[in-house]
Amino acid sequence: MTQKFNNLIDLVKIVSEMERDLGLSDISNSERKVLLAISDLENREGVAKTKAILSHELTVGISRPSVFRALAKLEKLGKLSHKNDTNGAYELI
Amino acid sequence: MRDTLTSFVIVSIAYIISYALTSGFVYPIQTTLLPNVSEKTGLLFLPHGVRIIAMYYLGWRAMFHLLPASYLMWFLSVYGNGLDLGVYQPIMSLLACYVGVKLAEVLIDLRPHVLDLAAWKFLIISGVFGSVFNGIGLTALQHEAQFHWNVLGYVIGDVAGLFASLFLLLYLFKFLRHYKGI
Numbered sequence: 001m002t003q004k005f006n007n008l009i010d011l012v013k014i015v016s017e018m019e020r021d022l023g024l025s026d027i028s029n030s031e032r033k034v035l036l037a038i039s040d041l042e043n044r045e046g047v048a049k050t051k052a053i054l055s056h057e058l059t060v061g062i063s064r065p066s067v068f069r070a071l072a073k074l075e076k077l078g079k080l081s082h083k084n085d086t087n088g089a090y091e092l093i
Numbered sequence: 094m095r096d097t098l099t100s101f102v103i104v105s106i107a108y109i110i111s112y113a114l115t116s117g118f119v120y121p122i123q124t125t126l127l128p129n130v131s132e133k134t135g136l137l138f139l140p141h142g143v144r145i146i147a148m149y150y151l152g153w154r155a156m157f158h159l160l161p162a163s164y165l166m167w168f169l170s171v172y173g174n175g176l177d178l179g180v181y182q183p184i185m186s187l188l189a190c191y192v193g194v195k196l197a198e199v200l201i202d203l204r205p206h207v208l209d210l211a212a213w214k215f216l217i218i219s220g221v222f223g224s225v226f227n228g229i230g231l232t233a234l235q236h237e238a239q240f241h242w243n244v245l246g247y248v249i250g251d252v253a254g255l256f257a258s259l260f261l262l263l264y265l266f267k268f269l270r271h272y273k274g275i
Contacts, residue, residue, distance in 0.1 A: 007150045010212075015263045018213035024263065026270075 033058045034070040105162040111139035112166040141251035142258020144190040185230040193223025224251030
């Protein structure tokens with residue numbers, strides 16, 4: 001049964017990769033970088049503050065308005081939310 | 094044993110559904126828009142996608158998983174729809190797909206650094222190889238005239254069907270992500 005789940009997960013990953021390569025993904029490259037930056041900051045520092053997101057190595061090539069637009073869109077898509085106990089910080093859902 | 098049975102059921106259902114979609118939806122449109130194209134040559138053959146994906150995951154075992162469903166649909170096509178399909182066509186198609194996947198694996202192994210392929214691209218390449226062998230095999234089996242055009246027809250149909258199958262899976266997973274929270 002495990003092998004079947006592995007095969008299904010692998011198929012989902014293959015199709016997701018195709019989706020990204022063909023530009024059919026829900027999120028753009030910039031939005032993906034913002035998401036990855038938040039994930040990285042959460043792993044390294046426990047919190048992803050807006051200032052840190054803006055200066056992260058993955059988002060350094062993205063303009064400030066674009067980062068904020070990406071954050072808004074990702075929040076709308078339900079991929080992240082404002083962190084309740086910390087001002088100006090985000091967390092992945 | 095249980096795993097084998099589960100794989101058999103999933104692959105068979107996928108094949109039957111894709112064949113039914115092709116014969117019930119694609120073929121009538123094809124006949125209407127392109128009446129000169131042989132009824133035996135589908136220009137969007139969805140089952141090819143099922144065959145290639147099954148071969149990718151199950152290897153040679155996929156041929157045995159697919160054989161009953163292939164013959165079931167062959168039977169319905171020949172005796173239900175009156176198509177003139179050779180009795181060995183399902184076997185030829187499955188063998189062609191398996192050889193196609195194996196050939197793609199050998200080529201990737203020979204040039205692993207040059208051909209740094211995403212898995213979906215590997216599936217497409219396998220599908221192309223499989224469809225070429227399938228086209229040659231089926232055309233030879235049917236002793237059809239206009240060899241090159243018939244082979245080309247099979248290749249176009251199979252590859253288009255593979256692309257369409259992958260796109261169907263893509264939008265199915267998107268739908269599940271958005272509306273079912275998966």
